[in-house]
Amino acid sequence: MPAITVDNLTKSFGQTVALDDLSFRVEEGEVFGFLGPNGAGKSTTINIVLDFARPTAGEISVLGMDAQRYSRDIRQRTGVLPEGVELYDRLTARQHLEFAIDSKNADDDPEALLERVGLVDAIDRKAGGYSKGMAQRLMLAMALVGEPDLLILDEPSTGLDPNGAREMRDIVREESERGATVFFSSHIMEQVEAVCDRVGILRDGKMVAVDSVEGLRDSVEGGTTLRVTVDRIDDDALQAVRSLPDVSNATVQGQNPPTVVVAVDGSKTAVLSALEDRGIEIRDFETTEASLEDVFQSYTTDAGTEVHAR
Amino acid sequence: MSTDTSTGTGSVDSGGSTSSSINLESVRAVAKKDFQDAVRSWLFWGLSAFFFALLVVVTGALSYFGEDIAAQGATTDMLVVFVSQITKLVVPLIALVLGWKSIAGERESGSIKVLLSLPHSRKDVLLGKLLGRSAVLSVSLTVGFVLAAVVVAALLGAFDIVDYAGLLVMSIVFGVAYMSIAVSLSSLTSSTTMAGAAMFGVFVLFYVVWNALQQVFRLLSQREILFFDTVSYTAEIGGQEVQAERLQDWVYFVMNLDPGQAYTNGLTLLTDVDALESQVAYSAQLFGGELPIFLQDWFSFLILLFWIVVPLAVALYRFDRVDL
Numbered sequence: 001m002p003a004i005t006v007d008n009l010t011k012s013f014g015q016t017v018a019l020d021d022l023s024f025r026v027e028e029g030e031v032f033g034f035l036g037p038n039g040a041g042k043s044t045t046i047n048i049v050l051d052f053a054r055p056t057a058g059e060i061s062v063l064g065m066d067a068q069r070y071s072r073d074i075r076q077r078t079g080v081l082p083e084g085v086e087l088y089d090r091l092t093a094r095q096h097l098e099f100a101i102d103s104k105n106a107d108d109d110p111e112a113l114l115e116r117v118g119l120v121d122a123i124d125r126k127a128g129g130y131s132k133g134m135a136q137r138l139m140l141a142m143a144l145v146g147e148p149d150l151l152i153l154d155e156p157s158t159g160l161d162p163n164g165a166r167e168m169r170d171i172v173r174e175e176s177e178r179g180a181t182v183f184f185s186s187h188i189m190e191q192v193e194a195v196c197d198r199v200g201i202l203r204d205g206k207m208v209a210v211d212s213v214e215g216l217r218d219s220v221e222g223g224t225t226l227r228v229t230v231d232r233i234d235d236d237a238l239q240a241v242r243s244l245p246d247v248s249n250a251t252v253q254g255q256n257p258p259t260v261v262v263a264v265d266g267s268k269t270a271v272l273s274a275l276e277d278r279g280i281e282i283r284d285f286e287t288t289e290a291s292l293e294d295v296f297q298s299y300t301t302d303a304g305t306e307v308h309a310r
Numbered sequence: 311m312s313t314d315t316s317t318g319t320g321s322v323d324s325g326g327s328t329s330s331s332i333n334l335e336s337v338r339a340v341a342k343k344d345f346q347d348a349v350r351s352w353l354f355w356g357l358s359a360f361f362f363a364l365l366v367v368v369t370g371a372l373s374y375f376g377e378d379i380a381a382q383g384a385t386t387d388m389l390v391v392f393v394s395q396i397t398k399l400v401v402p403l404i405a406l407v408l409g410w411k412s413i414a415g416e417r418e419s420g421s422i423k424v425l426l427s428l429p430h431s432r433k434d435v436l437l438g439k440l441l442g443r444s445a446v447l448s449v450s451l452t453v454g455f456v457l458a459a460v461v462v463a464a465l466l467g468a469f470d471i472v473d474y475a476g477l478l479v480m481s482i483v484f485g486v487a488y489m490s491i492a493v494s495l496s497s498l499t500s501s502t503t504m505a506g507a508a509m510f511g512v513f514v515l516f517y518v519v520w521n522a523l524q525q526v527f528r529l530l531s532q533r534e535i536l537f538f539d540t541v542s543y544t545a546e547i548g549g550q551e552v553q554a555e556r557l558q559d560w561v562y563f564v565m566n567l568d569p570g571q572a573y574t575n576g577l578t579l580l581t582d583v584d585a586l587e588s589q590v591a592y593s594a595q596l597f598g599g600e601l602p603i604f605l606q607d608w609f610s611f612l613i614l615l616f617w618i619v620v621p622l623a624v625a626l627y628r629f630d631r632v633d634l
Contacts, residue, residue, distance in 0.1 A: 052426060053633035072331065072429045080427035085420030090350040091343070099343045103336065103428035126350075142424070 001064050003028045003150050003181035004049060009058030011044055011205075018044045020205040022058070026183055031176050033192030034185040036202030037300050042185045043083060045202070046154050049183075050080060063150060074150075076104060079143035081136075083154035083185075089128030093119060093138050096127060097145065106146035113141040118167060132159030140168065144175070151175055151182045157191050169195045189296040201299045208299050216295050226262040226271055229284040233258045237278040244270055257283060330630040332437065336430040340438025341445065348408075348446040357404060357447070361454025364400075366461050368392045373465040386470035387583040389462065390477045394577055397481050398570045402488040402516070405447055406509040409492025412439045413629070414505035422634055432629050440493045440622065447485045451478060476580030484573040487617040488512075494625035500632075520568045527561045545595040556596050563604045569617050575610035 004026040011019040019041045026032040036042050047053040049062055051071035060067035062074045087096060097110035114120040117137040122130070127138065136159045143151060153172070157165045172182050172195050186192050192199055193213055200210040209216060233252055238260070241250045246266030253259045262271050272282060348354055372388055413436070416422035425435055455478045463469040495508040531540050540555040565571060578586045594601050603609055 047634070050423075050427065052423060054631075072333070072431055075427060076429040078427075080423075082420065082423040082427055085423050087424070088343070088347050088421065090347050095343075095346060099339065100428055102339045102342075103430060105335075139424070143427075 001028060002026060002061075003030075003063060004032075004183060005059075005061045006045070006049075007059040009045070009048065009060060010056045011041075011048060011053065012056045018205050019048075019055075022202075022205060022207055024200050024207050024210055026181060027198075028181055029176070029179060030197040031172060031182040031184060031195050033196035033199040034183060034202065035189060035192060035199055035296060036185075036187060038187055040187075040202040040300070041205040042187075042202055043154060044205075046083075046152060046183075046185060049152065050075065050078075076146075077148055078150045078152060079145065079148035081139050081143040081151075081153045081156050083158065085139075087127040087130070087135050087138060090126055092124050092126055093141075094123050096138060096142060100142045100145040104146040108145050110141075113144055114138075116144065116171060117141045118164075133161060133164050136160055137164070140171065144171070147178070147180075149180060151180055151184075153182065153184045155185055155187070157186065157188070165191065201296065203300050219295070224264055224268070225288045226264050226268050227286050227288070228260045228262065228272065228275065228282055229257055230260060230275060231257060231281040231283060233260060233280065234278075237275055237280050240274045240278060241271055244274060247271065330433055331431055332433045333431065336434035337438045337441065340425065340430055340435055341441035344412075344439055344442025345445050348442065349449075353408070354446055354450055357450035358453040358457075360400075361451055362458045363454075364396060365389075365393060365455065365458035368396070369458070369462045369465050385466040385468055386462075386473045387581075387585060389466065390473050390577065390581055390583045391585050394477060394480075394574065397477075397484075398573055399517070401447075401451075401481055401485045401573075402513065402570070405443075405485050405488035406492045406513060408443050408447055409489050409496055410505055410509050411496065411502050412443055412493045413497040414499050414502045415496075417500050417634060418502050426634070433626050436493065436497055436622070436625055436629055440490055443493060444486045444489045447489060448482045451481055451485065470582070473581040473583055476577065476582075480573060480576050480580050483576070483611070483614050484569060487569045487572075487614045490618040491621045494621035497625045497629045516568050516570060520565070520570075524557075524561075524565060527557055531557060543596055543598060545592075559597075559602055562602070566604055566610070567613060567616075569614060572610035572613040572617075575605070575607050576614065579607035579610075 002025040004024075006025070007023050009019050009022040010017070022041070022045065034042055034045070044053065048055050049060055049067055051067055051074075054068065063077055065074055067074065091099075093114055094110045097108070097113055100106075101108050101110070111120060111123060114123050114137075117140050119134060119137045119141065122134060127135065130138065136156065140153075140156065143153065151172075156168050156172075160168060169191075172184065176182055176195075182195075184192060184196065196213065198210065198212050199216055201208050201216075209219065211219065238250055238252065241247060241260065241262060244264075247262055247264050249263040251261050253261055260275070264271055268287060272285065275282060368389055372385055372392070413422070416425065422435070426432065430438070455474070459469075459471075459474065462474070491512055492509060495512065496505045499505040499508060541558055542553060542555050545552050545554055566575065574586070577583070578590050590601070590607070593605060597605070
């Protein structure tokens with residue numbers, strides 16, 4: 001049974017279509033990265049999954065239950081870290097957690113939860129004085145109350161320093177090992193890269209790609225870039241490189257000495273041989289793997305590299 | 311939720327229910343958190359101090375200036391009359407200020423998503439907020455009244471605890487009615503600006519428009535406009551029979567729908583204050599000695615109940631259907 005099933009979900013606000021016939025599944029036990037630039041519809045999707053907003057059309061089921069009709073039961077088994085919300089300024093971290101524990105009929109220890117998120121020192125301080133990072137840690141602790149079967153984390157790294165972001169990823173891994181499904185939204189690829197089993201990329205209310213991190217990397221043409229520094233270059237040699245089956249693009253950068261930049265999807269030695277065959281001396285070469293940021297860019301901007309239809 | 315099967319039955323039980331169900335445990339949890347949050351604000355202690363000061367000042371004035379009143383043993387009576395005139399204006403203001411941001415503020419800051427990420431329904435949140443905020447108002451009233459009781463009893467020769475408690479209870483009911491209006495309106499708006507405008511509108515409605523209504527009706531009746539014709543009655547003033555004109559029954563009914571009017575009327579039931587009772591006797595003359603149902607003191611409780619239930623019912627219905 002999938003943890004989240006979204007079928008043909010459409011959500012319009014007046015004339016604006018925020019989500020356009022969106023369908024995807026999050027399998028039980030996986031860590032699913034929900035990526036997209038700001039305004040792509042990530043929060044709208046999460047709002048509908050949690051019944052904060054109602055769909056214009058479509059079916060959503062969470063933990064096997066209809067998201068509208070059984071919202072309370074769903075939320076009983078789900079831990080949520082909402083995005084960009086304020087805490088209760090006058091309540092301490094302990095009171096926040098006691099409220100969550102009380103609400104879920106759980107029996108967690110507030111201190112142990114805060115230990116996990118590294119906020120135990122501030123347990124009896126009022127949340128009004130917290131930094132953004134501390135508030136985020138407290139909300140993560142609240143999400144962990146009651147060992148939820150599903151964790152929905154909306155931009156969880158907001159306000160966290162690199163160290164905090166790493167700790168947050170560690171917790172995601174721990175929760176995943178415990179057996180929880182994690183649904184993790186972000187607009188920054190590198191944050192989901194390290195922890196997610198699969199990634200879905202949302203753009204303008206549509207899912208443009210759903211795949212594993214590796215699969216996404218492969219899907220972008222010119223996954224590897226080969227930079228060859230040569231003594232000279234001519235059109236004939238460049239054409240020969242371009243005509244190779246694994247090469248999608250080849251350009252020349254610089255003059256003294258020139259560098260041939262080749263987007264290649266297979267054999268790199270074929271490129272080097274093609275150049276040498278035409279009497280060009282290779283002085284140096286390096287390869288760079290397409291970063292996931294490039295992959296993300298290619299899916300979410302029109303100017304990016306072309307992508308394979310998958 | 312695998313480890314706490316023994317305690318996890320409270321809301322899991324509601325399996326099969328819709329998201330808009332009401333769970334009393336949830337309502338209690340939300341109310342408790344809301345109260346905890348408010349009790350730590352200066353507002354709560356400021357209110358308690360205010361009610362305390364109000365009672366002590368009125369009492370002080372009575373004991374200083376009111377020798378005649380004291381001689382009649384009517385000091386608590388007068389205290390109730392004076393204080394109720396002030397609370398009639400102040401309690402609604404406080405309720406509207408306390409309730410103003412209750413839901414709209416949480417929607418604006420997004421913290422309502424913290425509440426609703428937990429297994430509470432929207433109805434639970436609405437009811438919990440109303441309970442929590444009403445508790446803040448009621449407890450601050452009670453703290454102020456109880457602390458002031460010592461001073462009042464010391465300064466006023468005769469202290470009538472029943473009248474005093476009656477004023478407190480009536481003020482709480484009155485406050486809850488306005489709180490229901492405030493919280494409900496707050497839930498119907500998505501911004502605190504709109505909510506604030508709605509609160510202002512309510513105050514203007516009952517304290518300006520409603521007060522003007524009687525004049526308007528009288529003017530209309532003078533022009534003999536349909537439905538506004540007057541009824542004549544006989545009253546006894548100073549032993550003399552006087553023939554006079556009054557407006558029709560339904561006009562009085564409309565006038566009495568004002569929660570503030572209901573508050574004053576209700577006080578006559580809960581207290582034994584002569585000044586209020588004589589007002590009732592005078593009113594009765596308008597209707598030939600027997601007050602119509604809607605002017606009787608017990609009916610004012612129905613009116614206050616109406617103002618608690620109706621806004622809340624509308625809000626419970628609407629709030630379940632909006633996008634947050």
